[in-house]
Amino acid sequence: LYYQVLNFAMIVSSALMIWKGLIVVTGSESPIVVVLSGSMEPAFHRGDLLFLTNFHDDPIRAGEIVVFKVEGRDIPIVHRVIKIHEKENGDIKFLTKGDNNEVDDRGLYKEGQNWLEKKDVVGRARGFLPYVGMVTIIMNDYPKFKYALLAVMGAYVLLKRES
Amino acid sequence: LRKNVEDFTGPRERSDLGFVTFDITADILNEKMSIFDWNVKQLFLYLSAEYSTKNNALNQVVLWDKIILRGDNPRLFLKDMKSKYFFFDDGNGLKGNRNVTLTLSWNVVPNAGILPLVTGSGHVSVPFPDTYETTKSY
Numbered sequence: 191l192y193y194q195v196l197n198f199a200m201i202v203s204s205a206l207m208i209w210k211g212l213i214v215v216t217g218s219e220s221p222i223v224v225v226l227s228g229s230m231e232p233a234f235h236r237g238d239l240l241f242l243t244n245f246h247d248d249p250i251r252a253g254e255i256v257v258f259k260v261e262g263r264d265i266p267i268v269h270r271v272i273k274i275h276e277k278e279n280g281d282i283k284f285l286t287k288g289d290n291n292e293v294d295d296r297g298l299y300k301e302g303q304n305w306l307e308k309k310d311v312v313g314r315a316r317g318f319l320p321y322v323g324m325v326t327i328i329m330n331d332y333p334k335f336k337y338a339l340l341a342v343m344g345a346y347v348l349l350k351r352e353s
Numbered sequence: 354l355r356k357n358v359e360d361f362t363g364p365r366e367r368s369d370l371g372f373v374t375f376d377i378t379a380d381i382l383n384e385k386m387s388i389f390d391w392n393v394k395q396l397f398l399y400l401s402a403e404y405s406t407k408n409n410a411l412n413q414v415v416l417w418d419k420i421i422l423r424g425d426n427p428r429l430f431l432k433d434m435k436s437k438y439f440f441f442d443d444g445n446g447l448k449g450n451r452n453v454t455l456t457l458s459w460n461v462v463p464n465a466g467i468l469p470l471v472t473g474s475g476h477v478s479v480p481f482p483d484t485y486e487t488t489k490s491y
Contacts, residue, residue, distance in 0.1 A: 255460070270460075272438065274412065316467060
């Protein structure tokens, strides 16, 4: 039993190391995100997975797809940058809009906020996989599914025999 | 890819607002290879204006965009298009600005994989006049 607990702990810590390593390598606090809404259709649909980078020296330019969080909210939003105004010292303010939305995102920002800044950015979309993120959405909408999945995984690891 | 434009400006509250009309002729196929390969789902085309002002060293404003899906007609003949979005400056930097550059760029959206952003080669410079238009039907 001691061996099986160690085995389980190794698996969990390896997964954690890979995730943390990814955060360091990409520079983003959340290098993999799931698209939650249809506001970027037909490019991205709800359930698609996005891979992000957030290198400090990467400039933000019009046309890029960025993932950002509005101050005080936890939900990452995936939209396109449509306007930037950058000062010589690198301070930048920018406006975003979902491809599938009629209007820009000012309605989503904080009360009185008209522009986003670098600090609001979680990362830039560099690659994507369709549908794969659906698992996360299902687990959020149907928590029983999440517990069932964790129970099955736990049971599998504890019960499997090493030959 | 070619574009040509004419323009005039008008002040709104305290910021300059620019109006630009343009033509775009684009041919996405060239003889041997289309940009629509097996892994391309759509192209997101956009026309952006880039310029410098006293307030801001770099400004970029997307004036117009279009989504081209796989299977759509790959040739574009757009004439006398008006900008889709308001071309506001952050201040009064458009007045008399001789160096506003319009560039066409596009985002290739694959079925799965990397998302490249490509800027078209070639761009058009649009000088803005020194005076404001006070009334204009647009």
